[in-house]
Amino acid sequence: MSDTRLSDTRSSDMRSxxxxxxxxxxxxxxxxxVDSTGTRRGDVRITDGEVxxxxxxxxVADELVLDAGGCVVSPGLVDLHTHLxxxxxxxxxxxxxxxxAAALGGFTAVVAMPNTRPALDDATVVGSxxxxxxxxxxxxxxxxxxxxxxxxxxxxxxxxxxDLGVRIFTDDGSCVADAGVMRNAMAxxxxxxGAVIAxxxxxxALARGGHMHEGDWSSRLGIPGRPAxxxxxxxxxxxxxxxxxxxxxHVLHCSTASAVKLIREAKATGVAVTAEVAPxxxxxxxxxxxxxxxxxxxxxxLRTAEDISALIEGLFDGTIDAIATDHAPHPAExxxxxxxxxxxxxxxxxxxxxxxxTQLVEPGHLSLEQALALLSWQPAAIAxxxxxxxxxxxxxxxxxxxxxxxxxxxxxxxxxxxRSRNTxxxxxxxxxxxxxxxxxxxxxxxxxxxxx
Amino acid sequence: xxxxxxxxxxERSDVEELMELTDSFLEVSGREIAKVPALRGRTVVSLFYxxxxxxxxxxETAAKRLSADTMTFGVSGSSAAKGESLRDTVRTIExxxxxxxVVRHASAGAPQRVAGWIDAGVVNAGDGRHEHPTQALLDCxxxxxxxxxxxxxLRVAIVGDVAxxxxxxxxxxxxxxxxxxxxxxAPPTLLPSSLRGWPAEVAHDLDSVLSDVDVVILLRLQRxxxxxxxxPSLREYSLRYGMTxxxxxxxxxxALVMHPGPMNRGVEIxxxxxxxxxxxxxxxxxxxxxxxxxxxxxxxxxxxxxx
Numbered sequence: 001m002s003d004t005r006l007s008d009t010r011s012s013d014m015r016s017x018x019x020x021x022x023x024x025x026x027x028x029x030x031x032x033x034v035d036s037t038g039t040r041r042g043d044v045r046i047t048d049g050e051v052x053x054x055x056x057x058x059x060v061a062d063e064l065v066l067d068a069g070g071c072v073v074s075p076g077l078v079d080l081h082t083h084l085x086x087x088x089x090x091x092x093x094x095x096x097x098x099x100x101a102a103a104l105g106g107f108t109a110v111v112a113m114p115n116t117r118p119a120l121d122d123a124t125v126v127g128s129x130x131x132x133x134x135x136x137x138x139x140x141x142x143x144x145x146x147x148x149x150x151x152x153x154x155x156x157x158x159x160x161x162x163d164l165g166v167r168i169f170t171d172d173g174s175c176v177a178d179a180g181v182m183r184n185a186m187a188x189x190x191x192x193x194g195a196v197i198a199x200x201x202x203x204x205a206l207a208r209g210g211h212m213h214e215g216d217w218s219s220r221l222g223i224p225g226r227p228a229x230x231x232x233x234x235x236x237x238x239x240x241x242x243x244x245x246x247x248x249x250h251v252l253h254c255s256t257a258s259a260v261k262l263i264r265e266a267k268a269t270g271v272a273v274t275a276e277v278a279p280x281x282x283x284x285x286x287x288x289x290x291x292x293x294x295x296x297x298x299x300x301x302l303r304t305a306e307d308i309s310a311l312i313e314g315l316f317d318g319t320i321d322a323i324a325t326d327h328a329p330h331p332a333e334x335x336x337x338x339x340x341x342x343x344x345x346x347x348x349x350x351x352x353x354x355x356x357x358t359q360l361v362e363p364g365h366l367s368l369e370q371a372l373a374l375l376s377w378q379p380a381a382i383a384x385x386x387x388x389x390x391x392x393x394x395x396x397x398x399x400x401x402x403x404x405x406x407x408x409x410x411x412x413x414x415x416x417x418x419r420s421r422n423t424x425x426x427x428x429x430x431x432x433x434x435x436x437x438x439x440x441x442x443x444x445x446x447x448x449x450x451x452x
Numbered sequence: 453x454x455x456x457x458x459x460x461x462x463e464r465s466d467v468e469e470l471m472e473l474t475d476s477f478l479e480v481s482g483r484e485i486a487k488v489p490a491l492r493g494r495t496v497v498s499l500f501y502x503x504x505x506x507x508x509x510x511x512e513t514a515a516k517r518l519s520a521d522t523m524t525f526g527v528s529g530s531s532a533a534k535g536e537s538l539r540d541t542v543r544t545i546e547x548x549x550x551x552x553x554v555v556r557h558a559s560a561g562a563p564q565r566v567a568g569w570i571d572a573g574v575v576n577a578g579d580g581r582h583e584h585p586t587q588a589l590l591d592c593x594x595x596x597x598x599x600x601x602x603x604x605x606l607r608v609a610i611v612g613d614v615a616x617x618x619x620x621x622x623x624x625x626x627x628x629x630x631x632x633x634x635x636x637x638a639p640p641t642l643l644p645s646s647l648r649g650w651p652a653e654v655a656h657d658l659d660s661v662l663s664d665v666d667v668v669i670l671l672r673l674q675r676x677x678x679x680x681x682x683x684p685s686l687r688e689y690s691l692r693y694g695m696t697x698x699x700x701x702x703x704x705x706x707a708l709v710m711h712p713g714p715m716n717r718g719v720e721i722x723x724x725x726x727x728x729x730x731x732x733x734x735x736x737x738x739x740x741x742x743x744x745x746x747x748x749x750x751x752x753x754x755x756x757x758x759x
Contacts, residue, residue: 219644222560222581222621227645292561336539336569338559340580 026441027060031068031402034369035075035392036377044073046398049441054393066436066443068402074372075389076108076399076437077353078379080168080198080276081252081324083345084110084140086132087125088117093329093419095129098349099136100417101327103444105349106401106434109139109380109388110327114150115173121145121156126164137437137444137452139399141383143168146185146197150174155185162192167384170198172252173299175234177204182238186247194384196274198250199238201259202300206230211340213286213301221290223339226301232258239266242273250382251275253326255300257310264319274382275314276324279355280346280424282311288424294335294342295424298326301344312365315374322379323371325352329420347423350416355425357405357432368405376401400438407433417450453750455567455574458583459625467592467629471601473746474593474739480517481742491520494752497545498524499566500556500577506713506737507577507587511554514744520551520752538562539569546570551752555579573751575744581616587712588622590743592630594736595667598708604631609661610652611637611693612671612720615644619712620671624652635661638693641682658693662702669710670695670720686719697724708732 026046033042033054045053045063079102085093095112102110112129114120120129126142133140144161148154150171158169169189176182176199189195207226212218214225235251239262242249251263254275266273280298285305288296296302314320328345335342356375360366366374380389387397411425437445444451453466480488496515500508508524515522525545538557545553552573555563560582567574578584595603608627614620614636624634634652636643647654655661662668673689683689690696695709700722703709709721709730717723726733 214645216646216648219615219646220621220649222579222583222618224581225645292564333537333540336537338538338557338562338565338580340559341538 025061025063026398026438026443027058027063027065028068028073028400028402028436029060029065031071031073033073033392034372035390036373037391039369044392044400046438046441049398051392051396051398052394064443066402066446068435070406071402071404071435072368073392074401075376075392076401076439077106077375078383078385078388079107079110079325079327079349079352080322080379080383081172081278081326082110082112082349083115083326083328084112085329086116086129091331091419095132095140096136097417097419098327098329099133099138099140100450101347101349102138103437103439104417104434104448104450105351106353106403106437107138107349108399108401108437108439109141109385110349111141111143111168111383113172114143114145114170119145119150121148121150123157123160123164126161126166130164137439137450139385139388139439141385142166143170143198145169146171146176147181152176152178152181155188158188158192158195162195167194168196168198168250170200170252172198172200175200175202175204179237179241183241183245186241186245186249190245190247196248196250196382198252199234200252201231201234201238201254202226203230203234206233211297212289213303215286215304217286217289223289226299228256228258228303228307231256231300232262235259235262239263239271239273243271246272248272248274253278253281253300253324254311254314254320255281255303255307257307260310260314260319264314264317267319274321275319276322276379277311277315277320278324278326279348279352279359282308282315283355283359284424289339292339293424294337294339295346295422297339297342297344298328298346299344312360315360316366316370321374322382323352323356323374324379325349329418330422331420335422345422347416347418347420349418351411351423351425351430353403353434354409354430354432358430361405362431398438398441401434402436402438403432403434405432407431409433456585456747456751457564457567457574457576459585459588459622459629462629464629467589467626470589470743470746470750471593471596473749474742477745477749478739478742480745481738487517487519489519490749490753491515491518494520494552495550496520496522496552496554496748497550498522498554499542499545500524501527501562502556502558502578504556504578507556510737510740511575511577511744513741514748517741518745518748520748538565542566542570546572552748575747575751578618580618581621582618583622584618585622585626586740586744586747587619588626589747590736590740591623591669591710591712592626593743594710594732594739595708597735597739598732602631603627606632606667607635607665608632608667608669609635609637609665610669610671611658611695613642613673613677614638614671615642616674616677617671623669624650635665637661639683642677658699662699663704665707666704667708667710668695668703672712672714673716673720675716690719694719695721695725697722700725700728700730703730710736713737
């Protein structure tokens with residue numbers, strides 16, 4: 001099917017004032033369907049926001065046809081870790097622009113992180129994020145803080161926030177350092193079905209003043225370091241607290257070999273712990289900091305080649321449950337500073353799938369199905385997003401990602417939908433390109449172009 | 453030489469060339485009218501984001517002796533705290549039409565970033581804990597003046613807060629480039645967490661190395677490190693790592709004692725040693741001007757020499 005035909009059939013009702021997700025049927029033609037039940041070839045027919053039929057060589061009715069030739073049709077990707085910056089830092093990102101970047105990256109749901117200004121620590125702020133998210137082209141689930149103002153002392157109103165649908169509680173950006181507070185937060189969530197405490201595991205006393213991984217490179221460059229032990233001591237402590245309380249613990253952006261080992265052992269002894277890894281942590285090492293370019297500054301920091309090997313092993317053997325972006329936009333002026341003064345973080349939504357394919361699938365570390373489990377149905381399960389990451393079949397919600405796993409593309413700064421540009425991957429050629437994203441039956445991305 | 457950002461960027465031949473150039477500028481400094489027209493019409497701006505009297509004055513004196521116009525852009529605190537990005541600041545200064553900027557900054561790599569943003573030459577006058585290349589060059593030059601042109605096999609101990617010292621990082625590289633053997637002497641808490649790839653031995657006991665070294669470079673101890681629990685007290689530091697008169701007597705007869713300044717007398721060095729015959733401390737300051745003249749000259753002079 002030609003692109004011309006696509007644009008011909010893209011009728012104006014897709015852009016109508018009321019973006020009804022199901023105004024017209026959708027037909028995804030000729031893809032290979034991959035979900036948690038396996039892989040098979042087939043067309044997908046979608047009506048009223050749901051998959052209605054799967055089969056080979058189905059007849060096309062009066063439907064918008066999305067060509068999926070040579071492509072994988074998977075459940076939409078789910079990001080457990082997105083900084084949308086709204087409210088408070090709209091110069092860096094808004095819910096609208098972040099959601100657009102997410103949709104272009106193949107995501108149909110993201111979990112908004114709570115380190116906004118004000119922080120997502122009460123029902124009013126969370127409610128406004130959810131309301132704005134509902135108008136965007138990606139489902140936005142809201143996390144909320146563990147403690148008021150992320151200050152690590154008093155608990156946020158977790159029960160009230162849970163009633164609003166919040167499942168992931170985290171002070172991300174800050175670690176809950178006080179073990180007593182952490183214990184109580186965990187214990188409290190055991191009364192809230194589906195709730196999980198997600199920790200930014202870096203002991204502030206060990207990481208304080210540090211700007212990159214502590215090791216050979218930090219010593220050489222004279223940049224104060226954040227040791228791997230800052231992560232592992234908190235992971236070890238929190239695992240014991242999860243064991244003590246019976247709570248669910250999720251380790252955010254796990255970056256070290258020692259943390260992977262701790263999580264593996266904890267799972268083997270029945271602790272309810274899950275973990276995620278960010279694409280930059282399995283792609284880049286601390287050696288990049290020799291450029292002194294703060295595009296490479298992230299917290300936790302880029303680690304060593306040995307850590308990358310351990311992360312990949314953990315992704316392969318199920319120790320790690322999810323790949324999460326830690327999409328962290330910052331305006332250009334924030335990164336036009338010396339390394340030690342610039343804020344940490346890099347974009348991730350539009351490169352996560354391609355980095356996963358390029359770094360993990362293509363070299364043979366993971367199968368494509370494993371990669372999609374880590375990017376879609378496993379994170380959906382952690383966040384309790386029942387409409388996402390589902391098996392693709394009759395009556396399943398039509399939240400889908402269609403991507404060409406063999407297409408290469410160069411990351412182009414101008415093609416980033418984020419309000420920010422802080423990614424070191426600009427200019428890199430990556431494998432695996434998103435073609436279409438379908439949200440609730442609406443084709444929100446067609447041939448790599450966001451539809452609204 | 454377009455910039456001087458780190459000793460890493462230099463070859464041995466570059467350092468030796470700079471040393472020879474420094475000889476001629478030291479001669480200029482000794483003249484009755486200590487000034488040559490080499491950089492007339494050139495403008496050198498000092499951009500100091502960290503308080504520094506000696507380095508700033510040394511660079512400005514060097515530039516003035518070469519007849520360059522000099523300006524100082526003093527900023528206390530970070531560029532971020534001022535609400536302007538470092539990039540905007542340096543591009544503004546460059547728009548005024550300057551030839552070189554001398555950058556002192558509390559963050560490692562700041563001069564390298566500046567060099568990426570502007571066309572003017574950039575000299576690193578100390579960046580965080582990273583490098584202080586002109587200090588290392590003047591240390592090497594001072595040793596050559598004292599000991600002759602070859603530093604091959606010279607045994608040098610660098611004592612103190614290596615972890616937080618840009619002087620140590622530059623000295624290790626520059627001295628090694630010229631063939632010296634280096635031993636770092638410090639408690640483990642004041643050494644970098646990794647020394648892989650460092651061309652240096654490590655000792656924790658100063659007394660054990662005293663008789664085996666030709667030169668001792670003492671690093672300034674930042675008093676606030678005590679509150680970070682990196683060592684118990686200034687008293688204990690001085691007891692174990694201070695260059696006391698007693699320790700100085702146990703050095704070889706011709707051994708030299710160096711300090712980049714400013715000194716904490718009574719902490720890392722006793723007054724008697726600082727002012728004694730082994731000390732090169734005042735010479736280091738004088739040589740610093742000539743070394744910085746050589747650096748600015750190499751960066752900015754066009755055509756032949758008219759020294």
